[in-house]
Amino acid sequence: MAAQATQNRINVNSEIGDLKRILIHRPDIGIGKIIPTKFQDWMYDDIVHLNSMKKEYDEYIKILLYFLDPEKIKEIDELEAAYKHLPEGSDCLNPSNPEYFNSDKVLDVQKVLSSLLNKETSDGQPNQIRNRIISAICAIEECSFETEQLLHQLEPNQLSKTLITGLLPQDLSQPDLNKFLFPPVPNLVFTRDIGAVIGDKYLLSKACKKARKRESLLIKFIAYYHFFAEDHNQVLEIIEDSAYFLLNENDQRKNKVTLEGGDVMIPSPRHVLIGCSERTSASAVNGFIHKIFSLANSEVEQITVVKIPQRREQMHIDTVFTQVKLNIWVLYGKFSEALQELKESKQVDYLDKLYHHKEDSFLEETEIYQFYKNKYQQPYHPEHNYLLQTEKDYAILNQGLAAQNLPAVAQKPKGLEHLLRQLSIIEFKVAPEDVIIIYCGGGNFPDDDREQWTDGCNLLALREGVVIGYDRNTITNQEFRQAYFNHYKRRGEALPAGMAAGFEVISAGELLRRFKAGEATPATVKDTLIELSSDELSRARGGSRCMSQPLLRAPFNF
Numbered sequence: 093m094a095a096q097a098t099q100n101r102i103n104v105n106s107e108i109g110d111l112k113r114i115l116i117h118r119p120d121i122g123i124g125k126i127i128p129t130k131f132q133d134w135m136y137d138d139i140v141h142l143n144s145m146k147k148e149y150d151e152y153i154k155i156l157l158y159f160l161d162p163e164k165i166k167e168i169d170e171l172e173a174a175y176k177h178l179p180e181g182s183d184c185l186n187p188s189n190p191e192y193f194n195s196d197k198v199l200d201v202q203k204v205l206s207s208l209l210n211k212e213t214s215d216g217q218p219n220q221i222r223n224r225i226i227s228a229i230c231a232i233e234e235c236s237f238e239t240e241q242l243l244h245q246l247e248p249n250q251l252s253k254t255l256i257t258g259l260l261p262q263d264l265s266q267p268d269l270n271k272f273l274f275p276p277v278p279n280l281v282f283t284r285d286i287g288a289v290i291g292d293k294y295l296l297s298k299a300c301k302k303a304r305k306r307e308s309l310l311i312k313f314i315a316y317y318h319f320f321a322e323d324h325n326q327v328l329e330i331i332e333d334s335a336y337f338l339l340n341e342n343d344q345r346k347n348k349v350t351l352e353g354g355d356v357m358i359p360s361p362r363h364v365l366i367g368c369s370e371r372t373s374a375s376a377v378n379g380f381i382h383k384i385f386s387l388a389n390s391e392v393e394q395i396t397v398v399k400i401p402q403r404r405e406q407m408h409i410d411t412v413f414t415q416v417k418l419n420i421w422v423l424y425g426k427f428s429e430a431l432q433e434l435k436e437s438k439q440v441d442y443l444d445k446l447y448h449h450k451e452d453s454f455l456e457e458t459e460i461y462q463f464y465k466n467k468y469q470q471p472y473h474p475e476h477n478y479l480l481q482t483e484k485d486y487a488i489l490n491q492g493l494a495a496q497n498l499p500a501v502a503q504k505p506k507g508l509e510h511l512l513r514q515l516s517i518i519e520f521k522v523a524p525e526d527v528i529i530i531y532c533g534g535g536n537f538p539d540d541d542r543e544q545w546t547d548g549c550n551l552l553a554l555r556e557g558v559v560i561g562y563d564r565n566t567i568t569n570q571e572f573r574q575a576y577f578n579h580y581k582r583r584g585e586a587l588p589a590g591m592a593a594g595f596e597v598i599s600a601g602e603l604l605r606r607f608k609a610g611e612a613t614p615a616t617v618k619d620t621l622i623e624l625s626s627d628e629l630s631r632a633r634g635g636s637r638c639m640s641q642p643l644l645r646a647p648f649n650f
């Protein structure tokens with residue numbers, strides 16, 4: 093019964109079903125300690141003004157609460173009004189403060205961790221998990237025995253904060269104010285990457301970069317002892333083979349498993365996408381395919397691997413495309429074979445074909461591989477090859493689709509845009525002419541590169557057609573305003589009478605004002621792009637999708 097309760101509260105089988113529960117982390121003091129010499133290691137591209145970043149993020153929290161847990165907004169409003177006379181106001185959005193809003197729908201990792209550290213065992217014994225977490229962190233951070241002892245003295249809230257920020261609470265660290273015990277984990281704001289919910293399973297990340305390893309460790313404890321304490325089988329882990337340690341350095345590099353949630357997408361219950369990228373290794377993808385296909389009672393039948401070039405600003409697949417509606421995607425044009433072909437046909441350019449060295453080519457190359465669980469119409473077998481390669485393979489997939497009354501239009505994707513179009517057509521029964529691809533930065537250089545850099549294609553869907561993005565991506569956002577108009581224009585048709593030209597694009601601040609004034613309610617918001625202020629939020633190469641980890645979405649009836 094208890095396991096059932098957890099399952100009901102953790103389940104995601106689409107990218108755009110109504111968001112019901114989410115894991116986030118508000119920017120913490122660790123981010124306020126970044127210095128230029130650590131930019132590369134800690135994966136920030138500038139010094140962040142922490143207070144401004146928090147202000148930007150707080151609008152994000154409030155938007156989430158209006159949609160997911162509106163009752164909490166009343167509490168927050170009351171507290172903020174009561175503390176108005178103080179220069180700082182009430183920081184009830186700060187998980188370290190006693191007046192924190194404590195929602196069960198919008199969860200902060202720091203708060204979840206502190207309740208895990210606080211948990212009493214059923215027999216009233218001291219919490220062993222707390223001791224284990226301290227030992228594990230001290231081991232990976234190579235702390236002294238003295239530091240370990242110090243951590244044991246902290247009360248749960250303080251301990252949780254210290255484990256995340258690396259900083260000792262001020263009163264204990266006197267006279268060394270803000271003493272560091274170990275480095276912060278400034279990328280924890282990008283909760284997307286620390287794991288991924290696939291159906292009712294929780295896939296743990298295995299961070300690629302040293303700066304994010306502690307995040308993977310913390311979420312491992314949270315997943316096993318908090319979310320799935322009653323049923324550890326719900327947690328999935330992908331690790332290297334047992335003989336990995338015997339391999340030489342070169343082979344170890346090839347076989348290393350690293351996996352981050354930004355590379356996992358679950359457009360429909362039966363079709364999962366996984367990126368093979370700077371952060372998610374080939375070996376992890378291989379393990380992922382076998383792990384998912386071998387699950388009993390899993391709905392996932394197809395896995396598409398999207399291999400993208402390894403680049404800093406495109407570290408996961410969600411930095412180059414995300415889903416907006418059943419028929420709408422936003423895509424970085426450099427990854428659209430259709431857009432690239434169009435450009436080539438406008439100005440004949442033979443350069444790419446003539447280069448001797450592939451790496452001299454300007455064209456971004458993606459590779460797409462598709463795997464199908466029922467290729468042999470038998471239960472999964474690790475020795476079988478599930479890769480769809482030939483026309484015959486796709487014919488089998490089409491038979492399967494036809495049997496389910498789905499359009500039998502499967503074929504090997506020609507590129508990423510083709511794949512997205514196919515997903516809309518096959519998974520969501522969208523008519524081919526109705527699929528809309530919105531290009532980041534309008535698909536034109538240099539706006540495309542500028543706005544991809546600040547996460548123009550990385551959007552979080554609160555529900556179908558209601559997405560959150562950054563205000564600074566003005567050209568991409570303008571494309572949203574004109575999305576339907578442009579779509580019909582490209583088809584050589586006029587916009588149908590009564591149809592809006594595109595999405596409403598509204599700042600988070602203005603939407604919050606309208607909600608508060610009763611001029612709008614979350615239920616009335618449709619086809620909307622909500623713009624977050626992003627002067628500071630955008631400095632670490634992560635957008636709203638990266639800053640979110642959906643734990644529960646309403647099942648989508650495809």
Ligand SMILES: NC(=[NH2+])NCCC[C@H](N)C(=O)O
Pocket residue numbers: 134135136279282284285353354355407408410411550632633634635637638
């Ligand atoms: N899902 C994502 N795209 N996450 C972006 C993570 C950005 C972060 N600074 C990192 O480099 O790790």
